[in-house]
Amino acid sequence: MASDTRDRLIRSTSRLLRTQGYAATGLNQVMAEAQAPKGSMYFHFPGGKEELAAAAVDHFAERSTASLRRFLDDNDTVADAVVAIFDSYVDHLGRTGYTEGCAVASVALDAAASHAVLAEATGRAVRTWTGTLAAALEAEGRSAEQAHALATLVIAAIEGTLVMAKAQQSTEPIATARDALRATLAPEAAAAT
């Protein structure tokens, strides 16, 4: 069995990264939240904070990619799935008081430039997201190029509205962008794009 302590460390770190990024997340804070001593952490992650954070970003990426796949499966069109994703983010941000955002975005902005290991993790995550979404768009009949472009735009809109929501402490930008995107993604608009 995978160590329970190791999982708790990753989950706590992932949550903290989502709310405050890499630099602001202290190891002592992680240990307190995960109810684990530092020794355990350096046993499971000899690379220290950097390795733990990379694992947490990977964990977040897996969870969010799985969630993305679920949304795509549960909806008839990609447009519907994207709308549902935006709605779920509105709900989540509202419930957490605009604190819990995206671990990939937070780490990308404050640590990717100076920590190659973290840049690799954030890069993997973004590539997986766009790839997954682009595949779904291709399955709807769009060309590979169009699918990639639209997928990039959608992911950017998600990350961007997240930034705006935290900046304004309001979910209004997310809802607004959702409506603007719905038209762009409508299957019948495929030819026009």
Place this chain on the structure above:
Amino acid sequence: MASDTRDRLIRSTSRLLRTQGYAATGLNQVMAEAQAPKGSMYFHFPGGKEELAAAAVDHFAERSTASLRRFLDDNDTVADAVVAIFDSYVDHLGRTGYTEGCAVASVALDAAASHAVLAEATGRAVRTWTGTLAAALEAEGRSAEQAHALATLVIAAIEGTLVMAKAQQSTEPIATARDALRATLAPEAAAAT
């Protein structure tokens, strides 16, 4: 005359916030870069790091808003202006090695939730951007509602692709989203949106 030291402090802080966010930016680092002693800093910003950062975010917001206005003035259509903005960001990120991003985004993600003063500054910035862009879109004949929705989408795309670019250490997402947005913003597409 406004103190030269004060300006240097704000500019250095703004630059550091763009590259690494609030938490990762140490006051000692700011002092070293601005070539100023701590005493001067606490004279000009009695509120300490938080007040200095808020001033730096405001400074960044002013500069970027002025730049946005210039792009809108220098181009015939909003679509052209947006394309030019994306291109300029591609250039800037490439030249700085994917380090210098957006101060508003970095601060919003890692500090806005826990520092009300900073949340106010980031909120002001985002509102100004969307307002400026929406006004330009209205001047092109779009309804107030449509203009606001499109403006939100464009700002989100900028911030989002910035996140993706830093995450992937590549400017490809910016260029891709630019092309996807160009069609959406084409004036003749106004009726279709």
Place this chain on the structure above:
DNA sequence: TAGTCAATAGACCGGTCGGCATATTGCTAG
């Protein structure tokens, strides 16, 4: 030229940071 005060300069503080060394636990194999 003496007085005044905005502004600069840097030493210093308690606290916290990430990281490491050193037990100690508890399961498992022989």
Place this chain on the structure above:
DNA sequence: CTAGCAATATGCCGACCGGTCTATTGACTA
């Protein structure tokens, strides 16, 4: 039963954090 080792549990370290303190500078005024 016990030897061995994965895993847990602390205590401590030097470095650096943001913040405060007391001088000192330098330009302008009376």
